[in-house]
Amino acid sequence: MLEVRDLTCERGGQILLSGVSFSLGAGEALILQGPNGVGKTSLLRTLAGLQPAVSGEVIHAPETVAYASHADGVKAALTVAENLAFWADVYGQDVPRDVFEQFDLADLKSRMAGTLSAGQKRRLGLARIAVMNRAILFLDEPTVSLDGFSTKRFAAYLRDVHLSNGGVAVIATHVDIGIDAPVLDLTAYQTQTASGQSDEAFL
């Protein structure tokens, strides 16, 4: 479903990673790891088509892809339900009935997103991924701001719903989110010494 061949990606004119290759079949996930600034975010953005690759190939059907960055795209002036309904409309989907329970948002449906805590907003951002119903997910630090319980719930969604239904996920994370998946250490593909500057500084 997803094949990456000899990919080189850059950020701000600097080549960060080169020679990245992997392939994932239906139901498989890959964890990207490496120190800050190694290029996890840049690689995910390249895979998602937000920035061009310097060289190499990313083979997937673009209409099957969804990308989730640190910023969740949550609108403070819309309710939780309205935020999800918007993304469902954009992706031509209906909001699944159980998504509010899956992400522990049932009691927050009619709350303005601007009044949510950071963790609740993150759960809303992750619920958006479920609403979009895409087969290939590129997830950048999906569990930031989540407590242990919410992290487990998200892992359960990925494992029991997304992957078990034949989906694919590439996840950049520093923590063990409880997904049984191979780890790709990006330091092996690094073309320069990590400067200690995080990817986020470029965004």
Add this chain to the structure above:
Amino acid sequence: MIALLKRDLKLAMRAGGGFGLALVFFLIVVVLVPFGVGPEAAMLSRIAPGILWVAALLAALLSLDRIFALDFEDGSLALLATAPIPLEAVGLLKALAHWLTTGLPLTLIAPVLGLLLHLEPQANGHLVLSLLIGTPALSMIGSFGAALIVGVKRGGLLLSLLVLPFYVPTLIFGAEAVRRGGQGLEAQGALMLLGGITLACIALLPFATAAALRITLR
């Protein structure tokens, strides 16, 4: 795609995305003019078409920098770029939402403010028609400018400098149509040129806006 338009309209109503601000600014500018140039009816009547058009243009400018900036800051823009909506359509819909919340209300309130400037009553129709035809071009050009400066901190002033020169043809033909209407002259030519500018903007600028957004999002 209509979901994006509905969301932006809802946000404009709830979050005050320039909806009321533009109207209040339009009102204040028009009210201030007689204090500055004097209350003589003949002079106000003569300058009213230009003042009304300049005030509407500046009012429309106020909320331009918010067209893409808020979506860029909260990550929506990157998510929309990977969503099944072409960025050209995103640019067009954003401009349409801006026009519905700014250009259209300004058009509807303009005849009332025309009274304050002693605008000739027979020019009211031309005022509304010229604004109706011309203000979509302001939103389209503004949307392109907003796409160019999205991500630039405090880019509002830069945006004004970028788009104001491109507003000149719309301003000239818009004000001329109203002036000719007030004098009982034929205004069809000015209105058609105004329409031509707007149609050209609608046809071409979504592509330029999308290209600017793609460069910004890289």
